[in-house]
Amino acid sequence: MLMRRSTRDILFVSGLTIFFFTLRWLLPESIDQHLWGADGWFMADLVEGVESYPFPLYYRSLLAVWIDRLIYLLFSPLGISGWYAISISSSLAGAIAVMALWRINQDFLFIIINVFCGSFIVLIGHVENYAWVNAFLILSFLGVQRWLDNRWKVWPAFVFLALACLSHMLAVFYAPAYIYLLYKNRNFDPKEVLLPVIGFTMIIVVLSLGFDLMGTDNGLERLVPWGRIWAKNQFFTFLSSRHLEMLLYFHHRAAFLGIPLEIPLLLILWKRIDTVFLRFLGICVLCGLAWTTLWHPDWGMRDWDLFSQFGISLHILLGLLVRSKWRNSTTSVS
Numbered sequence: 001m002l003m004r005r006s007t008r009d010i011l012f013v014s015g016l017t018i019f020f021f022t023l024r025w026l027l028p029e030s031i032d033q034h035l036w037g038a039d040g041w042f043m044a045d046l047v048e049g050v051e052s053y054p055f056p057l058y059y060r061s062l063l064a065v066w067i068d069r070l071i072y073l074l075f076s077p078l079g080i081s082g083w084y085a086i087s088i089s090s091s092l093a094g095a096i097a098v099m100a101l102w103r104i105n106q107d108f109l110f111i112i113i114n115v116f117c118g119s120f121i122v123l124i125g126h127v128e129n130y131a132w133v134n135a136f137l138i139l140s141f142l143g144v145q146r147w148l149d150n151r152w153k154v155w156p157a158f159v160f161l162a163l164a165c166l167s168h169m170l171a172v173f174y175a176p177a178y179i180y181l182l183y184k185n186r187n188f189d190p191k192e193v194l195l196p197v198i199g200f201t202m203i204i205v206v207l208s209l210g211f212d213l214m215g216t217d218n219g220l221e222r223l224v225p226w227g228r229i230w231a232k233n234q235f236f237t238f239l240s241s242r243h244l245e246m247l248l249y250f251h252h253r254a255a256f257l258g259i260p261l262e263i264p265l266l267l268i269l270w271k272r273i274d275t276v277f278l279r280f281l282g283i284c285v286l287c288g289l290a291w292t293t294l295w296h297p298d299w300g301m302r303d304w305d306l307f308s309q310f311g312i313s314l315h316i317l318l319g320l321l322v323r324s325k326w327r328n329s330t331t332s333v334s
Contacts, residue, residue, distance in 0.1 A: 009099060016095035021088055024125025035121060037128035037306075038299035040083070044127060046214075047072050048082025059213040061129035062203070063166035064089075083127055090131030094123030097135040100142045101316070110319040118253045118304075119311030128305050133171050134312050136164035141281070141316060144181060147188075148277050155192035162200040169218075170309060173291040177283035184276050224296045233298045246297060253304040254311030262314055269321040278320065284313035 024032070046056050047068045058065045071092075072085035080088070101114050114120060122130040143157030161178060164171035182193065207213060221231035224238045236242035251260040266285070273282050288310025297303035 013092070013095040013099060016098060017088070017092045020091035020094045020124045024087060024091070025084075035126065036302070037122075037126065037130075037304075038302040039129070040086070040127035043068070043129060044082035044086060046082070047085055057207060057211050057213045058129075059169075059204075059208075059215040060218070061133075061168045061215065062207070063163060064129045064132040064168060067132060067167075086127045087125040090123060090127070091125045093131035093135035094120070094125075097123050097138045100135070100138045104138075104142050104145055104316065105320060105323065107319075107323050110323055113256060113319040113322070114315045117256045117311050117315045118258060119308045119315065122305050122309075126305060129168055130170075130305055130309060133164050133168035134309065136160045136167055137171060137174070137312060138316070140164060141284075141313070144280060145277055148185060153192055154188040155196065158193050158196040162196040165200055166203065170291065170306070174284055174287045174313075176287055177280050180283050181276070181280050184279075222296055222298075223294055234296055235300065238294075246300070247293060249301055250292065250297075250304060250307040254308035254314075256315065262311070262318060266314065266318060266321075269318070272321050273317075278317065281313055281317040281320070285310065285317055288313055 024035075027035075043065070046053055046058065046065065049056075050069075050073075056065045056069055068082075068086045068089045071089045072080065072082055075085055075088065097120075098111070098115065101111055104110075119134075122128060123134060137160070140157050140160035143152060143154075143160055146152035147154045147157055158178070161171065161174075182188070208216075221233060224236070224243060225231070225234050226238045229235070229237060236246070248260070251263070252258060254260070255262060270282075273279055292307045292310045295307070297307055
């Protein structure tokens with residue numbers, strides 16, 4: 001039974017990976033260029049540069065770059081470039097994400113709400129570093145749900161969270177939601193939480209001390225400045241008209257079919273957030289909104305793929321809130 005399920009999962013993920021990759025590259029360039037990210041060309045060169053970067057160490061996206069490089073090495077004998085290797089990689093992450101979403105809630109409307117949102121585009125053949133962090137975060141949400149349902153132990157949720165952080169450091173911003181989770185449900189062995197956290201920390205510390213890392217340019221200048229601009233990468237101040245205009249654009253790019261109604265809808269449905277799991281997702285949404293509001297988009301509108309990331313947890317939460325059958329889940333225990 002388990003073997004049949006594993007075979008079915010492999011076939012599903014493989015087929016959906018091919019579909020996502022093909023779907024992205026069948027788009028005419030006039031549409032596709034609207035979906036390009038800012039650092040795609042640099043990451044493609046990094047993944048493809050086996051001689052220049054034999055073991056690429058890109059601090060903000062260590063694991064994502066390693067996965068991309070592995071896929072490049074597998075397919076380069078067929079003439080696949082670094083660009084297309086990253087596209088295959090993000091399509092694979094997207095297929096895994098859809099499988100995880102289906103296991104969170106086997107409802108087609110729930111899947112549609114999530115797959116047809118702008119945030120999900122980074123999981124459909126997108127050439128950048130944001131596919132795997134989102135896939136691992138969704139897998140972590142699945143682990144949280146299964147743990148609260150007493151079907152899994154807590155360690156898978158934190159292993160996937162650690163993998164998400166290794167795939168892109170933006171996942172660290174969701175730590176408050178996991179702290180809340182552990183506070184509300186004490187039914188776990190501390191080692192199941194500490195070992196993934198320590199493992200992630202040790203990898204970062206060892207690599208930082210022993211190697212030269214790219215992508216370490218993170219400091220206070222990365223935050224939207226208050227009052228006045230003081231760094232060369234900054235273009236506006238906090239909640240200025242230009243900042244608000246940029247935020248509205250990112251919310252538009254994250255929205256379902258490009259219509260940014262998610263926040264008003266969430267406010268309408270807020271009283272339905274009455275379980276530990278839903279509250280956990282609600283805090284994830286607040287974390288996502290907070291970091292994408294405070295962080296400065298150095299590439300302006302071309303940073304849409306990074307700054308629309310808050311929509312991942314937002315659409316999972318909304319998808320659950322609008323489906324009445326979710327109300328009967330065992331995770332409804334407060």
